[in-house]
Amino acid sequence: MNSPPKIGVVSCSGEGCVEGTLSRVATRLVLERLRPDNTVTICLPLFLTGEKGERMFAKYFPTIAVDGCEKKCAEKAIEKYSGKTAHSIVVINLLNEWYVEKPGSRRNLDEKGMKVASRIADEVVAVIDDLFKSGKWRRHANI
């Protein structure tokens, strides 16, 4: 039996700011609840410190970068160490586009913060579904 196709979702996980928390929680929501059968992830620092296997990640899986801020650490790290991203999402840009205020705490998201994280997760899911529907998934997966 073939395993379902996978897409890599890589969060910046930025500990220093609330946008990093939103990127991480949104990514976990996609992995655990929204598309558990079709997604995988990797801890971002492994691109620099891991073995060669980690650096093959974006070659094996079409990869979506979920970054908190304009520094785009996830996108830059993936493209520097592993391969071209299939898509990139920047949380702060989405918040500006939606006229949504940043949640107050980077440590714990309150109810309002969780709603924002869910909305970001829905954006990631829309990208995943588009990659599958459009067939771009195959191109990025080197199939």
Next chain:
Amino acid sequence: MTELIFIIPCSGIGKAFGTISREATYQVVEDLRKGETDTLCLSLLVIGDEDSNHLVQSHRCIAIDGCPLECAKKNLQLAGAKLTTNFRVVDLLKEHQNLKPKNITFLDQEGRELAKLLADQIAAKIDELNRGEIDS
């Protein structure tokens, strides 16, 4: 006034260990040793951000890793940081085998207990560093 110490967790996202390292860091930076410590995004070191590299090179740092791959420690070393010591959640788990954290996104009770234990250990180490009891 004591010199600021940077506490850098590992950014782990695949297991509860990374979440524990992050929560312990926040407990230290925001509660236990607020004003004496700070944190920054490990991912900034991964991409070689100059400002972040300068901060870890000019301040004492403590790495908090979830698993034996030690991403925080290794990235700090690669950035030329003043790394004074490091902690690993996996080591804490060996000492407290009755605690089995499962949730990743938000810690369950056992994960929170481990994070508190780790935060207390980090705070104690900061006090030792500030008293000059260990080399920095």
